[in-house]
Structures are given as C-alpha cells and as structure tokens.
Amino acid sequence: MYLRSGNQMLVESWDKMKKINSKWVVWLIFGIAYMIAFFHRYAIGVIADILSAEIGLTPTSLSLLASLYFYTYGMLQIPIGMMVDSHGPRKVVITGMGALFIGSLLFAVSNQLMLLYVARVFIGFGAATMFTSVFKIQSLWFKANEFATVAGMTSVLGNMGAIIATSPFVFATLLIGWRVSYVVVALFTLALLIVIVLFIQDRPVYADTEKRSASADSEGDSSTGSVMIGFKEIAGNKYTWFNMIILFTVFGSYMSFTGLWGPSYLTSTYGMSIEAASRYMMIFLSGTIVGAPFIGWISDRVGKRKIILQIGLFALSLLWSVFIFIVPQVDSRVLMTLLLFLMGFTSISPLLCFANIKELNKKKYVGIATGFVNISPFFGTAIINSAVAWFLKTSATAQNYHNGVRVYLIFCTIALTASFFLKEAK
Numbered sequence: 501m502y503l504r505s506g507n508q509m510l511v512e513s514w515d516k517m518k519k520i521n522s523k524w525v526v527w528l529i530f531g532i533a534y535m536i537a538f539f540h541r542y543a544i545g546v547i548a549d550i551l552s553a554e555i556g557l558t559p560t561s562l563s564l565l566a567s568l569y570f571y572t573y574g575m576l577q578i579p580i581g582m583m584v585d586s587h588g589p590r591k592v593v594i595t596g597m598g599a600l601f602i603g604s605l606l607f608a609v610s611n612q613l614m615l616l617y618v619a620r621v622f623i624g625f626g627a628a629t630m631f632t633s634v635f636k637i638q639s640l641w642f643k644a645n646e647f648a649t650v651a652g653m654t655s656v657l658g659n660m661g662a663i664i665a666t667s668p669f670v671f672a673t674l675l676i677g678w679r680v681s682y683v684v685v686a687l688f689t690l691a692l693l694i695v696i697v698l699f700i701q702d703r704p705v706y707a708d709t710e711k712r713s714a715s716a717d718s719e720g721d722s723s724t725g726s727v728m729i730g731f732k733e734i735a736g737n738k739y740t741w742f743n744m745i746i747l748f749t750v751f752g753s754y755m756s757f758t759g760l761w762g763p764s765y766l767t768s769t770y771g772m773s774i775e776a777a778s779r780y781m782m783i784f785l786s787g788t789i790v791g792a793p794f795i796g797w798i799s800d801r802v803g804k805r806k807i808i809l810q811i812g813l814f815a816l817s818l819l820w821s822v823f824i825f826i827v828p829q830v831d832s833r834v835l836m837t838l839l840l841f842l843m844g845f846t847s848i849s850p851l852l853c854f855a856n857i858k859e860l861n862k863k864k865y866v867g868i869a870t871g872f873v874n875i876s877p878f879f880g881t882a883i884i885n886s887a888v889a890w891f892l893k894t895s896a897t898a899q900n901y902h903n904g905v906r907v908y909l910i911f912c913t914i915a916l917t918a919s920f921f922l923k924e925a926k
Contacts, residue, residue: 539685565613570881
C-alpha cells in the first residue's frame with residue numbers, strides 16, 4: 501500500500517516536472533533545436549576547401565554533398581507537416597534530434613565520400629523536422645497577431661546557428677579540428693534532446709474552463725482522412741504556389757550564397773582568406789537577424805503581408821544588382837559590408853510567406869501548410885547550387901564565379917514578379 505502510494509507520488513512528481521507551461525521557454529527550446537539545424541545548413545560551406553583537400557572532392561561532388569541536406573529536407577516537408585498535425589511537434593522533434601545526433605557523429609568519423617553522403621542525409625532528415633514543428637508550436641502557444649513577430653524571432657535563433665557556422669566555426673576548426681567540432685555539436689544535440697524528452701509538452705495546460713474551447717480551436721482531427729483533406733485544400737489553393745515560387749527563389753538564393761558559394765566567390769574574386777570571407781557571410785547573416793524580427797513586427801503592426809514583402813523584394817533586387825555590377829568595379833570593402841548587411845536584411849522578407857499561407861488556410865492544418873510551402877526553399881537551394889556549379893564546370897575562375905552569382909539576381913527578379921499575384925489574407 502505504501503509502495504503504491506510512493507509510486508503514485510513519483511509519477512505525479514514526474515508529470516509536474518515535465519509540464520513547462522511558459523510559452524517563451526517552450527519556444528526557446530524548440531528554437532535552439534532549429535538553431536542546430538541551421539548550423540548544419542551552413543557549416544559545410546566553411547569546411548568546403550578542407551573537405552575538398554582531405555577527401556578529394558570536386559566542385560560537383562561538393563555541391564551534391566551540400567545539396568543532399570536540401571533534397572532530404574525538401575522531400576520530407578509534406579510528410580513531416582502531416583505528422584506534426586497528427587502526432588504533435590514534440591514527438592517529431594525528438595525523432596529529428598536523434599537523427600541529427602547520429603548524422604553529426606557519422607560525419608565526424610567519415611573518411612569516405614559515400615559515408616559523408618549518408619551522414620548528410622541523416623542531418624537533412626533531422627533538420628527537416630524543426631521548422632514546421634516550431635511554427636506549429638507558435639500556433640498552439642501564441643496569439644494570431646503575434647505570429648509574424650514570433651516567426652521573425654524564430655528566424656533570429658535560426659540565423660544565430662548560421663552565424664555560429666561562420667567565423668566561430670572557423671575558429672573551432674583551427675583550434676580543435678573540424679571532426680572534433682562535429683562531435684561537440686553532436687553532444688550538444690544529445691543534451692537538448694534529453695531536455696525535450698523530459699520537460700517539453702505540445703500544448704499549454706489550460707484551466708478547466710478554457711480547456712474545451714482551446715482544444716477545439718488548436719487541435720484538428722488526426723485521422724488520415726482529415727490530413728489528406730488538408731493536403732488537398734492547401735495544394736489546390738493557387739496562392740500556395742505563388743508563395744512557394746518566392747520562397748524557392750529568394751530563400752534558395754540566400755541559402756546557396758551564404759551556405760556554399762559565397763565564401764568561395766569572395767576568395768576567388770577578391771583574393772580574401774577563408775577567414776575574411778566567412779566574416780562577410782556573418783555580416784550577411786547579421787542582416788537577416790536584424791531584419792527578421794523587424795519585418796515581422798512591422799507586418800503585424802500594419803496588418804499587411806504583401807506590400808511589406810514587395811518592398812523587401814524590390815530593394816533586394818537593387819542590392820544584388822549593385823553587388824554584382826558595381827562593387828567589383830570600385831572594390832570598396834565598406835560598400836561591400838553595407839550591401840551584404842542590407843542584402844541579408846531584405847533576403848529574410850519572404851518569411852512573411854509563412855504568415856500569409858497560415859492565414860489563407862485553416863488553423864488545424866498549420867503543420868501541413870508550413871511543411872508544404874517549406875519544400876520550396878530547399879529544392880530551390882539544391883537547384884540553385886547546381887546552377888552556380890554549372891558555371892564552374894570548366895574551371896573555378898574569378899570570372900566564372902562572377903557569372904555564376906548572376907543567377908541570384910535572376911531568381912530574385914522572378915520572386916518580385918510572383919509577389920504581385922499574392923492574395924492578402926486580411
């Protein structure tokens with residue numbers, strides 16, 4: 501009898517320990533998981549030259565190694581969106597963190613290209629679970645008029661991971677080597693996984709009087725039939741596809757440039773060291789960190805998505821033009837610094853596409869909608885990576901790099917055109 505009472509008290513104590521009911525703490529923990537995924541997206545660009553020398557990678561095999569993350573990520577977005585809506589973001593992220601842990605360790609010990617490919621697929625699988633889960637958490641814990649602002653703050657956390665993957669990661673690789681650095685990342689991933697397993701829940705604990713109405717508002721039918729209905733509704737909405745075009749072109753370009761080709765472009769065209777080039781990538785990413793919450797806050801304050809997005813895309817097109825055609829002529833590092841910061845600031849404006857797509861669809865299908873449109877940046881990155889690599893297939897000269905980066909301006913112009921076909925949800 502005493503033993504049973506003791507066990508019951510232990511279970512109750514365990515349950516209380518698990519139930520973090522602060523929306524900001526829950527968001528922050530999920531956001532840090534997203535930050536780790538973002539780190540892996542960019543880290544390979546910093547060690548690209550090291551990998552090429554150590555393992556004998558060609559530009560084509562390096563492009564494929566980088567792009568495997570994006571192909572895996574992109575292919576999994578729809579099924580992960582369905583699983584997030586039907587099983588909850590916590591379980592999905594726990595699975596993803598496990599895959600990130602395995603992938604990071606395997607990448608650290610791999611000496612063959614094929615094993616690096618396998619590790620990169622594991623990393624892509626784990627990272628694929630994060631973004632949609634964070635957006636689902638936001639929809640469950642935050643008010644509708646906070647969504648774009650919190651989405652911007654989520655982007656800040658993600659891009660902190662990208663910043664860590666630039667100069668700080670270069671320093672770590674010089675200090676302890678890239679392999680040990682990946683082991684450290686793997687151990688940090690494991691520690692965060694344990695925190696999520698022990699302390700995180702999908703939804704806030706409501707008072708009894710609020711529970712029924714909150715549940716009805718935030719929880720959808722988890723049946724396969726309902727999920728498929730949601731998928732058909734989202735895929736059948738023509739505005740979904742215009743949002744996807746913008747995400748494909750702009751986010752694809754920004755991730756391609758900062759995650760793979762940007763450092764090599766700067767070292768080849770301007771004769772910089774990889775350390776200096778990585779600092780310039782950090783400036784670009786700092787722009788996204790400042791721009792994301794500001795653009796989200798302005799959009800929530802004004803109550804509009806389309807016009808804010810169009811202003812951002814128009815400015816970005818001008819900035820790419822100056823960066824490609826004017827900066828090489830004047831060779832001003834001050835101008836380059838300013839441009840890269842502003843390019844990062846405006847490149848994050850398509851984050852509003854996620855708010856737009858959420859508002860154009862039912863709340864219970866947030867996971868599916870987010871996952872569906874989130875395919876496009878990652879297939880966009882993989883394809884744009886290959887488009888730039890095409891210019892380098894004969895030789896990686898400064899002129900060929902210069903021709904390759906013009907791809908980013910072309911795609912940005914396509915995004916600006918697509919923005920005129922968007923529908924304002926409110």
